[in-house]
Amino acid sequence: MSSRSYSLLGLWPVINRWKFLVLTAVGLALVISVIVALMLPNIYKSTAVFYPTNPNTTDPDRIVTEGGKLELGGRTEDLDRVITIGESQTVAELMIKRFKLHQHYKAGKPGDDLADQAALDEFNGNLTVVHNDRDAIELTFKDRDKVLAAKIANTLTQVIDSINQQLTFENRRNIIELYRERRDFLQKEYTATHDSLVQGRRRYGIYGMDRESRYLAKEIIETEADLRRAEGEGDSRRAAGLRRALKGLTQAEGGNLLNLENYVAGTDLMTTLYARFNDVQGRLIGARSAYESAKLAISGKISSIYVVQKAFPATKKAAPVRWLIVVSSVLITLVLSVIFITLLELYRGNLSVGRAGRAQA
Template sequence: MSSRSYSLLGLWPVVNRWKTLVATAVGLALVLSVIVSLLLPNIYKSTAVFYPTNPSSTDPDRIVSDGGKLELGGRAEDLDRVITIGESQTLAELIITRFDLHTHYKVGKAGTDVADQAALEEFNSNFTIVHNDRDAIEVNFLDEDKVLAARVANTIVLAIDSINQQLTFENRRKVIDLYQGRKEFLEREYSAAHDSLLQGRRRYGIYGMENESRYLGRAIIQTETQLRQAEGEGNSSKAAGLRKALRGLTKADGGNFLNLENYVKGTDLMATTYARFADIQGRLIGARNAYETAKLAISGKISSIYVVQKAFPATKKTSPVRWLIVLSSVVITLVLSLIFVTLLELYRGNLTVGRPGPEPQS
């Protein structure tokens, strides 16, 4: 005996028998889907687009000292870092607090675990940050309020920029403290070295004047020559005066402020003291310049991103697509209704699908 051939036309009697029930279900689905779709609020999406910059190109020290230029990123590590910041809970909590999204989402009072978690989940469901095919970062935010959606998207971009700068410059404040400590230490050393230099000059009479030793040597030679002439002439009173003058020029207790004994004794000491003073002075000038440069660099805020497009209030809703909701509801209800009545007829044994084939010939 040949096998039976089947056709969906065999379902038509079943549909015709249950047409009232199927039509009722489809009509009810149509009415309910229309009501539900009309009750759904309009959702608007705002999008901001930006490129991350290379962190080395936004280094303030490099820009201040070398005149560096901003360089667009696009490197994998730059993109991953920015996306990680965007998906962090720190940023989410910052935005939720700034825009009071607990109240906006009607999840309860801020500060309770249930309300905080509900606000965080609602925020994450409305927020996306993606790397598009042009190596740019897109920040999308959905909300019933199109103005709020644009404000939140732009604030997220600014927050990402701020956190990215904090990551880049986190240690720079510590570096400034080190610069300041070094500067203050050298200032104290400079003051002490300057006092030592002044004390040595007062004690030994060495002020670093040009040809100071030459003048002293010439005075000693002239005085000693005149003393020998006076002694040779037998002028004892003049010789005694010249002898006293010579002692003043050569001995520390001779009464002269500038004398050979103190000059010789203080020359090496003053040379060492002055060398240390000059060294500390040069280091202090360098430390002050480094501190001022670092302070200027950290005070200047250089954006770590390049914003291509700011978010603006959307002019067209993103969802819901009401006609699609109604159409899909009607189609699904129709299919389920047909399946239900078909199974019911099969269960009752009233459904004959197909027709018998011809009897075989003997």
């Protein structure tokens, strides 16, 4: 059996037979779509464009000391973080409360679950935060009030910047605490080392003066030489005095503050204490400087985004496109009408064939 061929031209007789019904449906669609399109409010949108900066380069300490430069967006994690903040429920609820959008959207009283959800859905439906092909963030907000749309878009940008700063600088607060603990620890070590150094000086008589050991050796040699000379000359009284002087220079019990016995015993210890003291002192100065710089850096507020374009009130509406609503409604109605009458004709034809077959039988 050969299959039946269909053609669009074959629909014309069908449409012609049902032309009044089709025209009525299309006319109703035209009238209703025009009324609906005219009743729809004008929607305006405002767009703010900004680049997220690399948080590692917004450290005031690095900018001052290392000559760092602000690096604009480009890192995926920075872009994703900013978009996530902008689309978060926390930000949405903050904006709804700040601009009293429950009343503006006629969603109901704040505090009611249904009203809150309705306002939140309306807000999220009007907000768009996207990453464009130039690695910038485009924040767009739509509303019936073009001035309000621009205000919300700009305020959203500021809120995103504020929250982004809190996120990126949270760890730096912990780092400041570590800097403070390190400074306090080195301060204690410095004090303990200094006390040990003072005690060592008092005990061993080593004060770190220039050529201290050379002078001690010179005095010992000269005193011993004088002692030998006095003994050779038979001057017992002078020899006794020189023996006491030599004992004072060589033995700790001799009474001299600076003596050879203490000097030899304390040289290694004092050398180690001097090295330790100098090391702790240098580290303490560095720790104090790092703590002060970090504290100054965290107290400074540098924007985490670079705004290229602020949002301004729109000069023309973004929606609705009324002619498109009317044309699409008429075309859809026409197509549905043709499909309906075609199916109806096919049904009636099959029904007639069935009746004819039963009559012949």
